Amino acid sequence: MATRDFLLEIGxxxxxxxxxxxxxxxxxxxxAAALGSWRLEFDSIRATGTPRRLVLLVEGLAEKQPDRRVEVQGPPKQACFDAEGRPTKALEGFAKAQGVDVAQVTFAETEKGIRATIAVDEPGRPAAEVLAEILPRVAxxxxxxxxxxxxxxxxxxxxxIRWLVALLGSEVVPFAIEDIHSGRVSRGHRFLGQEAVEIPSADAYRQTMREQYVMVDHEERREAIRAQVLAAVNQAGGVPMHLEEVLEENLYLVEWPTAFTGRFSEEFLGLPHVVPTTVMRxxxxxxxxxxxxxxxxxxxVAxxxxxxxxxxxxxxxxxxxVHGRLRDAVFFFRNDLxxxxxxxxxxxxxxxxxxxxGSLAEKTRRVEALTLSVARALGLDGADAEHARRAAELCKVDLTTNLVIEFTSLQGILGGVYAARGGESPAVAAAIGEHYRPASADDELPATAAGCALSIADKMDTVAGVLSIGEAPTGTADPHGVRRRLQGIAAMVLRKSLPLDIMGLAREALAHYGCQDTAVEGQLADLLRQRAEAVLELHGIGMDLRDAALGVEWGRLGQALAVARAVQALDTEDPEVLTAAWRAATRPANIISKRESDSIEIDASLFESESEGALLESVGRMETVADVFDRRVVKAFLEERPRTIESQALIALRSLALEAPVVDGFFDEVMVMAEDPRLRANRLAMLYRAHLAVTRIADLHALRRD
Amino acid sequence: MTFQETLMTLHRFWSDRGCVIEQPYDMEMGAGTMAPATFIRALGPEPYRVAYVQPSRRPADARYGENPYRLARYFQYQVILKPSPDDVQETYIESLAALGFDPLKHDIRFVEDDWENPSLGAGGVGWEVWMDGMEITQFTYFQQVGGIEVDPVCAEITYGPERLVMYMQDVDHYKDIRWSDAVPYGAVRQVEEYQISAYGFEVADTEMLYRHFEDYEREAARTLEAGLPLAAYELVLKCSHTFNLLDARGAVSVSERTALIGRVRKLASHVARLWLTQREEAGWPLLALAQKGGEA
Structure with a gap:
């Protein structure tokens, strides 16, 4: 079938x-969807553009839809003939509407019973007609x-919108957006090209525009910019910083790119380098x-x-x-010092x-106290804890400096610079410098333990304060960045496997605001849980596994990512071992809701079968597995080797799997819900202890397995 | 081209394009947008084209006349075209050419920059125009004024004449701008810059300013009740400038800031509504005038 190219340019x-x-x-x-639903075939479709034009090019578009024969349905058969078997008005009307004789009507079984049907040849509509119809909506x-x-x-x-070009082959497809009508007249580069440029046909578009100093294709433009920038940077004797990021920024700012090199005075290199690089990029x-x-x-290079x-x-x-901006920055920097x-x-x-x-001074006092709590939990010793505390004391002061007022995005970073200049120890300066991290989901985490403690304390204080005055995020509105901060906290705790009772810290933070409202605490816990799930999701942890890994006490949040990874690894290496561990965890978990008390007292004299004794021994082993796991988690953190937690979790899971036959044997032979309440309570207590031991690692029964 | 020739060239240019050439509004204000020729005329269906220089007061930008770019009182060249013409960008670029900037010799770009004035409940969408990396103009399609969606939309072009002329004359301090052939900008304005900086930062009596703010606010409300939106708007301008002086003095905390701005905005939106009601009652006089012009 004949095809033509189609061009849409929204100027x-x-x-x-x-x-x-x-x-x-x-x-x-x-x-693509509109052409598909109109049964218009094409070879390829591509959207590209510049700051001044959104362009769509369809190659090899069928000139018309294929013809087809369709069955048009009419009234039900019983309505088509009267008592004497003569055609009714309904049937005659139907036939007439389709332009055929009543005799040509056939009857066919449809979803709505037997109905009159007429086969109609439907000629394919021309593409130009279809396009004219869909373009106003598409544009x-x-x-x-x-x-x-x-x-x-x-x-x-x-x-x-200033102009519209729509060409099918060399013919204009007429459509309009209000009083802006499509045609074949485009515009060249704002200064180098002509103000009115006739596009002869869709396939001549790119070349025509090139002659008008418009490099329409963004991929071509990207490569042109990259090559020019690299050449210029090379000639300047260096390498480009932030190449990809700045490249994307420039891509849709130019239609005809030319890179050039500029210089600034070496005296500006005396500024913290983040200042000139921020000005530039x-x-x-x-x-x-x-x-x-x-x-x-x-x-x-620009x-x-x-x-x-x-x-x-x-x-x-x-x-x-650049000179003007950096001269201002130097002036501010000197004054600040x-x-x-x-x-x-x-x-x-x-x-x-x-x-x-309240004031930032009050915030600082709260953050200082919280930082010390976090530092204690993380086992920071005297000097390290003091560095964290000192960093907390000074972390907000840079907000009063001129350079930060001028370059808000450099808050914290410049604080670190000023702290070092003011004679603070490198550890204090580093902690201040990184305490706003992570600023987003893909930002780096603070590298030092003191920076991490301060970052968590600072964020938790803000979150607690905002929630305590009832300004929790709603829908997409989160003016104080509560979600972002909680996700930052969750990312630090999870990715660094921090042994931190995060809700304990939250309660402490709320208490500083005099807030003891359990509803607020619950709100904070819910938000934190959602953000922890978001972090796990970013690390490729599926929904069930997220529930399993987070189904532990809040104090164990730090192990969740490592445990989830261990479960994933085991599922790949030895899925049947994971299933066994899951069974050992799930069978007790499924029944313990029937217990009447949280007692974990077990009276062996009430045992009626060997499998009960075997289960008690098994429970003891599970508890040992959990104890060992706990100790290794803390040790791994202190040695800063979070990957070890994953291997320890793997060992724990494999050990747990070994208990599956014992658990199975117990359930096969013993009636847990015995008539005698003492027997029942004794058995449930054993299973409850097994559950408690397992859920120190993960709530495996949240997984779905066969 | 001298500073004064630049302003005169813009006057001639925009006069030739059908603008009323207004004179600066004789009150202190933070920007040309705040002059009634913009704030008031941007409202409602009546067409309007106007251009003017507006001395703009930014007490917080005061630098005792020392900083090369920042001034407590500088100039904005303001153009309002309502409704926004379809060739408004091209016309703007022609105005740069009239000032001697050959677009082929420079890199002129329209870089996303939306504008908002919370005191006036006004906001718009547009760009800052860069010439060779330097911001020389703010270009805005107003969407809202006084909290009211505007229809038709006008285009606002705000040139920074000092910036433009510094670049044109290749000087790197405002005081070296040639105002006229014989007299530099510094000789005309530097002493004044020093004195208004010192006043704003050191002398201004904050208690008095607070009192005045409240007086002007009450007076504006009373004037609105008397059905005089333009007169009330002058008092809104007084409130706004008094607030700016307080702010520069460091006398306004962050929370108070929001509250005071909110109070000014409330008055401004009241002015806008009352003005529209009165113009509608008057049968949108400029619309009628334009239609008559069209027929003639």
Missing amino acids: TEELPSRFVPPALEQLRDEV LCPNFPKTMRWAHRKVRYGRP KHQKYFPVATAEGELLPCF VRNGGVEHIEEVIRGNQIV DRTLADRAKDLERVVFIHGL
Whole structure:
């Protein structure tokens, strides 16, 4: 069948670069789905774009739908003929509507009984007609993060739509969005190209645009930028920093990229390097340049939206901007260094933490106390605990410095720099520097134990405070970042296998706010549980296994990720061993809800069969397995070898599996729910102890197995 | 091109494109947006085109005249085009060319930057315009003003003339800008910068300012009751500037800040609603004028 290429170009004013990739994806999916449902075949479909155009190219699109014969259903048979067997009005009407004689109507069994049917030849609709119908909806399908209106128009879009090109082969597919009509006239590069560019046909689009200084294809543009940046950086004698991140930032800011190198004065290298690199990469979207050894160089590579002509003037302007910003930063930095963090600490009295939660000075006192609690739980000794405490005392002071007021994203990091400059020990400076980590799900965790203790304490204090004034997150609204902070805490506890009673810490944090409301505590526990699940999910732990690993006391949260990994490993290596361990755990777990007390007293004189004695011995072994596991968990943490917990959990699971025959034997021979309440209680107590021992490792019965 | 020629060139340029050339509003305010020619005219269906220079007061940006870029009182060149024309970006770029910036010799970009003014309940969507990496203009399609969704939407173009001229004249301190051929910017304004910085940071009487804030607030409410939204709006501007002075003085805590801004916003949105009611009652005079112009 004859095919043609199809082009849709939605011309806009400059879209925010972050809007473009998801919009392209949605556009492609929408068109592919629409063509599919209209039975229009095509060879390939591709969405691509620049800041000023969302482009969709369909290659080898069938010119029309295939013809088909369809059975049109009419009235039920009993309504088609009257008592005398003559066709009714209903039948005649049906036949007439389909343009056939009553005699041509046949009857067929359908879902709704026997009905009149007429076979109708349906000619395929031309693609152009279908496209004209679907394009208004398709063009508006992108779901932008934020939309706007312009002039008198009602339509909302990421930025104003200025033109529409829709070509099937060389023919315009007419459609309109309000008063904006499709045609074949596109626009070239804003400055290098022409204002009106006729596109002769869909397949000539890319080449036509290239002549207009528009590199339409984003993959091509990405590689062009990468090659140019690498060449420029190489010539500057260094390597690019943050290459991929800055590359993506620039990709949808330019239609015709040209990289260039600018310089700044070496005096600015006296700033903490994170300041110039932030100015370059965040504010200006430049590539900072470092030596192969990671030393920052006083230059940058940037990408212009244009050609090489007059590039000197562009370089001059960009250098002026960097110079101005860094000169301000130096001024702030020098002023900030006039007073050490310790000198500034009292300024925190004047700074509000969160409305209704007092000053930052008060927050600092709470965080200090919580940090000491965490440090104690983590077994930090005298000097380490003191470093953590000192870091807590100073961690918020950088919020009063000019440089942090100017570069908010560098809070903490600059605090670490100022602490070191002010003569604090490297451990204190490091802990301050990393206490906002992890800032997101893919951010690094604090590397030092003191930093980790401080980070947990700081986050828990904020969470407790926010929940205590009833500002818990709702739906997608979480203005104080409660979920993010709890996920940070969960990530640290889980990934570093911290032996920390996290809900105990939460209660302590709430108590600092005078909050003893168990409802708030429950809310915090629920949120924490959700975030712990999110962390496990990020590590590829399935839903049942998440429930199993988290089905332990809060104090054991730290082992959950390692245990979950051990279960996964065992499931791969020896699935039947895992099943045995699961059985040993599940059979007791299934019945203990029937117990009448939490007693774990066992009276061997009440045993009636050997399998009871065998179970008691088995329970003893399970408890030993759990004890050994507990000791190894603590030891592994102190030696900073979290992977050992996984292997210890594996050993525990294998040991547990060995008890399966004993447990099975018990259930086969003994009637747990005996008539005699003393026998019943004795048996349930044994099973309960088995359950308690197993759930120190994981709540295995949450797994689903056959 | 001198500083004054730059302003005159923009006046000529936008006058040729059908703008009313307004004079600066004679009250202290933080930005050109706050002048009634923007805040008031952006509301409702009446078309309007206006351009003006607005001295803008930012007490917190005061640097005793020393900082090369930051000033307690600087200028904004403000253009409002309502409804937003379809070729508004192209026209804006022509205005840069009129100032002598050949777009082919520079790297001009529209970089996402939405704008919001919480005191005015106003917000919009747009860009900061970069020339060779430098922010030279804020470009906004207003979506809301005084808490009211605007229809039609206007385009707001706010140039930073000091920035533009520093770049044009290749000077790296505002005081070296040639205001006229004979007189530099510093000679015109530096002493004043020093004095208003010192006043704002050291002298301003915060108790008096608090009192004035409350007086202006009450007066604005009374004036609204008297059915005089434009007069009330002047008192809203007084509130806003008084708040800025308090803020610069470090006299406002974070929580109070939100509350005070909320109080100004409440008045501003009241002004907006009352203005719209009155204009509707008057039959949207500028709409009628435009329609008559269209017929003629």
